[in-house]
Amino acid sequence: MGRILIVDDTMFMRTLLKNILFSGGHDIVGEAADGAEAVARYQELRPDLVTMDVVMPKVNGIEALKAIKAADPAAKVIMCTAVGQEQMVKLAVKSGARGYIVKPFQAPKVLEEVKNVLSA
């Protein structure tokens, strides 16, 4: 069970994800609504895992991912993505993302991916 930081620009998605992760016994240590906030929160909280939305205002998920990886190469980041964003996710994986979950989220899949990335 891990300490998780949720990054998404809508409260709707954050709430959804929070409830799924919570039901899996994880600890939500923080939330961020854009990439810049995500990087700052990561530095501050050093969570075990980050769920990172790709499309966000100001600093997007890929840039935030890169910044987090630069600060902590061991950071575990899972991208939250949607069909149609394959290229972005590939870029994310090449930039060090450790996994991805696809919207609309299916709780079992989300929990499986989180578990696998945490235990890797």
Add this chain to the structure above:
Amino acid sequence: MFDEEVYRKLFVEESRENHEAIVNNLLALESGEDQQTAIDEIFRSAHTLKGMSASMGFDAMENLCHSMEDIFSLIRSGRREVTASLTDLLLTCTDTIEGMLDSIEAGGVPSDEESASLVQELRAFTEEEVLPDEQEPSGVVVPAEAAGEADGRPLYTLSVAVDPSCTMKDIRAMLLLQNLEDIGTIISTTPSRDLIEDGRFDGSFEILIESEAGEDALRTVASGTEISLLGISSPASPPVAETARKPEPAPKQETETPHVPRAAKSEKSREIKNIRVDIERLDRMMNLVEDLVINRGRLEQIAKKHGIKEFDEALSMVGRSVSDLQNLMMGIRMMPLERIFNRLPRVVRDVANHDGKEVELVIEGGETELDRSMMDGLSDPLLHIIRNAVNHGIETPEIREANGKPRKGLLRLTARRDKDNVVIEIEDDGAGIDPGRLREKAVSRGAMTPEAAAAATRDDLINLLFEPGFSTAEAITDISGRGVGLDVVKKTITSLKGTIKIESELGRGTKFELVLPPTMAIIDVMMVHINGGRCAIPISNVVEVAQIRTDAIHRIGNSEAILLRDQILPMHRLEDMFGRAQRSDTLVVLQNSGKRCCIVVDTVDGQQEVVVKPLSRLAGNCRGISGITIPGDGDVVPVLDVNTMI
């Protein structure tokens, strides 16, 4: 799995924000403002809407948003241009989305009745011949791993399959290969790595890997999410220089200095500072605060009677807390006017297009705040005035040019805080209101006798516009002539305790000025005594208090007037409300919308902050009283509605 209602509310609220962002950015795009930002914003909002609606299972909305996102993805990469017809289509889509949100809010699930054809149309745009692709971010080349030196590490062949239910198989495979690279060196894959990472494989593939981590580690990594390990071969000795291999290039990540967003450095860890609170809860809290204010007043009265020092001290502490709490609550209820201003650019665009007019809308002061209870009431009057201005005020480009004006009409909407009030002005540089025509109409409608009309000032005539059924529009258009006239606008503004004023100059334009109190619930009043009764007068209506000189009182017909510093003011005694005042030597001068009158009172008690409660419907319509208030002593005191007296 989750509480549907909570999500629905959150969904509707955030969707509306995104919907609004799309509309405003489409308009910005059309006006040629910062194109790239607008396109990015629309893409992002459409994407967000898609994701949220998919999560809620609103397929029709998801499909529509998806199609919009696709279009903007093309526009963003420069492969499609934004044309007027595309903007129109997209705006129609946003209307449909708004309709869907309405039905979702009402508890329904939107059907694809309307959206299906829109999706088709959007597809047609997407599938049109594509402009030459802009440089794809080519080749973050992950090297075909090499270990030509063959240092004798054990070799394994892994046979893996990606779950058929997996979305984005290529990425799943890519992640697996990447994870394997953490514990070994991939010699080759079948099919090739490029094909696998492009998704061109039938679900399973083989990996030849050199690793010292051992079989168990490989097994763990190769049984990740949505991956099944079909087989693993026993260690074999590595093939020696079987193929010539290129020298290993440095991995991409290391050559590229990771770009750290500047914002990340300057912004210190920012918490999520906003939460959403249900409006009903805010109202309930506000009611509680009002009760506290009332009871604080009562306690103060009681304390005065007994004069206990400790009690007074404690009470003054409580009093301060209540004041702070009250101010805080008032602050929380305030919302920037942007909330309603944001809808207006779209309205102006539609009306202008419909009428063949060119209009530039300038909005200033959208950050000015107003109590949210007034926000709802203000929306319709504002919409009406704006429509009117485009519809009747601003002339067609041809007429404007003939009159030596620029083709494009200017419509300026400004809001500002002025002392205790919020002032909203809507000003156009159009044709203005013709007093001559108003005069004719006043006579023909029987609103004025010919003599009265001839003597009427321009302001008198313009004020006729606020009379029910009086409109200068020759024909009812389907845009502003919806049976709602300026009389309704005035009524609404008055019910918000505000005033409305029109200034107009023929040929130069018209200006509407709305003056509103920033909040309705708690106001400053002057308490006065009339014949033993008490009455509260909103301080915003009080001009001055003066002594009465009986020789200055004049009778005019049935009413009285008083001469005060060269000004004749109508004088009221409020006898029917309170009976004849005993001392009758103090005068309170009142004003509303620039007009004045005065009332006779016995004494003035001073100024006080009170909570105004509306009259119960049981009391019927009490003209002259806008509500009641309960000051500290528990008495019920009427609040004078100065508007009806002038």
